[in-house]
Amino acid sequence: MPNNRNESKSRRKENEQPGHLATPCRSGILRSLDRALRGVALPTILALTGLATASVEDVQAATVKVAFSLNWTFADPKLAQKWFGNVKTEFEKKHPGDTMELIPVPGTYDDYITKLSLLYNSPDTKPDVVQYFDINVGQFAASDLLSPLDDKVADAPWWKDTPAPVQASGKYDGKIYSVAQGINTYGILFDRTLTKKAGLPKDWKPKSWNDILDGARAIKKTSPDVSPLYVITGTAQGTFGVVAGPGLLLSASSNPTIYDPETKKWVVDSKGIREVLDFYKTAASENLLAPTSQIMDPNGTTHPAQALHDHKFGITFTGNWIPLFWGKDICAPCWDDKEGTIGFSEIPTAEGQEPGIGASFNGVVLSMSKNPSDPELVWSAIEIMQAKKNLLDIAAWVAVVPATASLKTDTSYLSLTREPFQKAFAELSATSRSMPSQAEFPIWGNAFQQATQAMVLKPETTIDEGVNILRSYMATQVGEENLETLP
Structure with missing residues (x-):
C-alpha cells in the first residue's frame, strides 16, 4: 500500500x-556456543569447557x-x-x-x-x-x-x-x-450516488472495457462536475504505478504477456498492449478521465480515498487499500457508512473473453x-x-x-472493514497476475508508462505511435534483439 x-x-x-564484522567461521562458532550455553550457570560452563581463564567478552553478540x-x-x-x-x-x-x-x-x-x-x-x-x-x-x-x-x-x-x-x-x-x-489486489470502486443518476444498476458489473467507457460516458452526462473515470498512468509514479495502472489493464487484456519465458524476450507489441493504449486514448479524447494533475501525480494511487469520500470520482480503478484507508486503523478519511455508498466490481477482460475478469497483484x-x-x-x-x-x-x-x-x-482480517471490500479484494488473488521478476521489468514498465502517458497528454497520438514509444525506449535500453511482437 x-x-x-x-x-x-x-x-x-x-x-x-x-554492526559487528568478524570472520564467519570464528564468529559463527562463538555465537552458536553462546546460544547453546545461555541459561547454564557460569561455574558449570567454565568447568565443562576449561575456559576458566578466558574472557566471557570473547563471545560476541550478533x-x-x-x-x-x-x-x-x-x-x-x-x-x-x-x-x-x-x-x-x-x-x-x-x-x-x-x-x-x-x-x-x-x-x-x-x-x-x-x-x-x-x-x-x-x-x-x-x-x-x-x-x-x-x-x-x-x-x-x-x-x-x-x-x-x-x-x-x-x-x-x-x-x-x-x-x-x-x-x-x-x-x-x-x-x-x-x-x-x-x-495488493486491484478492482473497481464506483460511487452509487453517481452511477444511480447515470442509470446504472446498484450492483453494476461491467462485462468489458466498453461497458466501463459507456458507464463513464453516462456519468459525464448526468454529473458534469465530477471525474467519470479514474485510472492512473505516468512515469512520475515509478514502477509501483505500472502495476496499479497500465499493467493492471494489460493483465485483463486479450494478451497480457509482458515477458516471454520461452524466447526470453520482452513484448513490445501485441493485441493486449494495443487494447490498453486504445483505452487510454479513448478515455482521454472524450474527456472522461480525471485531471492529469491527479492521474499522473506521484501520489496518484492514494487520491481515491478522499475523492470517493467527497463524491468526486465516478468509476475508479484502485487497490484493496482504499477501503482500509476509511477504517479505524488508518482513518484517512474516516468513513463509517461507505459500504452503502461505494460499490465494488472486478475488472472485466477487454472483450469479455474468458476468464471474464483479470487484474494484477x-x-x-x-x-x-x-x-x-x-x-x-x-x-x-x-x-x-x-x-x-x-x-x-x-x-x-x-x-x-x-x-x-x-x-x-x-x-481479524475480515473485520478490518465491513463487506464487501475485504472478502472481495481477497478473492481477486485467485485470478490476478504478478509482474515479471526479471531485472529489466522496471525498464519495460517505464516505457509502457511513457506510451500510455502520451495517449493521455496527446489523444491524437496514434496507436502505432504509442507502440513505437514503447519499442524505441526498450530497444535503446535492452537491445532490439531482446524484443518481440506477439499477436
Whole structure:
C-alpha cells in the first residue's frame, strides 16, 4: 500500500549500535556456543569447557540489520516504526544479547530502492533483511545481492499456506528469493450516488472495457462536475504505478504477456498492449478521465480515498487499500457508512473473453541478503516477521490482503472493514497476475508508462505511435534483439 505523507519530515535515525564484522567461521562458532550455553550457570560452563581463564567478552553478540521504507509501504510512518519496533522487541527477547538494528529509509518508493542499492555498496551498511515489493526482487537477485531461500521455506507452515502464484512472484531464475507478507489486489470502486443518476444498476458489473467507457460516458452526462473515470498512468509514479495502472489493464487484456519465458524476450507489441493504449486514448479524447494533475501525480494511487469520500470520482480503478484507508486503523478519511455508498466490481477482460475478469497483484516481501554473518539468526528474524499476529498487523497497517490462504478468511482480517471490500479484494488473488521478476521489468514498465502517458497528454497520438514509444525506449535500453511482437 503506497503512502507518501510526511516525507519531508522524515529523517533516518543515526545508528546507535555498530554492526559487528568478524570472520564467519570464528564468529559463527562463538555465537552458536553462546546460544547453546545461555541459561547454564557460569561455574558449570567454565568447568565443562576449561575456559576458566578466558574472557566471557570473547563471545560476541550478533546484530541483524533490517531495512524498510519509512514513507511508502505502511499507511503512516508511525505505523512502520511501530511494527518494526514490535518485531525488534520480540527478536531481542527471543535472542538475549543479540540486537536488531532498524534502518528506516525515507522518501518515495523509487527513492527507497535507490538508497537500498547504495546500502549494499559497503559491508558496514549492508542490511541482512529487506522489506520491499516483489517487482524489484529480480533487480536485486540478478545483482547477486540476495540469498536463495528454497531450503529455508521448505518446512515453514506459512509458506505451505501461500498460494502458488504468490510464491512464484518471489522467484528469479528458478530460485526463491523472497517471501510474501501480503499482496495488493486491484478492482473497481464506483460511487452509487453517481452511477444511480447515470442509470446504472446498484450492483453494476461491467462485462468489458466498453461497458466501463459507456458507464463513464453516462456519468459525464448526468454529473458534469465530477471525474467519470479514474485510472492512473505516468512515469512520475515509478514502477509501483505500472502495476496499479497500465499493467493492471494489460493483465485483463486479450494478451497480457509482458515477458516471454520461452524466447526470453520482452513484448513490445501485441493485441493486449494495443487494447490498453486504445483505452487510454479513448478515455482521454472524450474527456472522461480525471485531471492529469491527479492521474499522473506521484501520489496518484492514494487520491481515491478522499475523492470517493467527497463524491468526486465516478468509476475508479484502485487497490484493496482504499477501503482500509476509511477504517479505524488508518482513518484517512474516516468513513463509517461507505459500504452503502461505494460499490465494488472486478475488472472485466477487454472483450469479455474468458476468464471474464483479470487484474494484477504485487506483494510486500522480505528477502535475506547474500552471505549474512549468521544465516540462522537472520532467518529467525524473518520467521518472527511472518508470525500470525505480525502478518495481521501488516494487513491492517500496510493495507494489504494476507499472503496466506488461512489469514484471508481470518475474522481479524475480515473485520478490518465491513463487506464487501475485504472478502472481495481477497478473492481477486485467485485470478490476478504478478509482474515479471526479471531485472529489466522496471525498464519495460517505464516505457509502457511513457506510451500510455502520451495517449493521455496527446489523444491524437496514434496507436502505432504509442507502440513505437514503447519499442524505441526498450530497444535503446535492452537491445532490439531482446524484443518481440506477439499477436
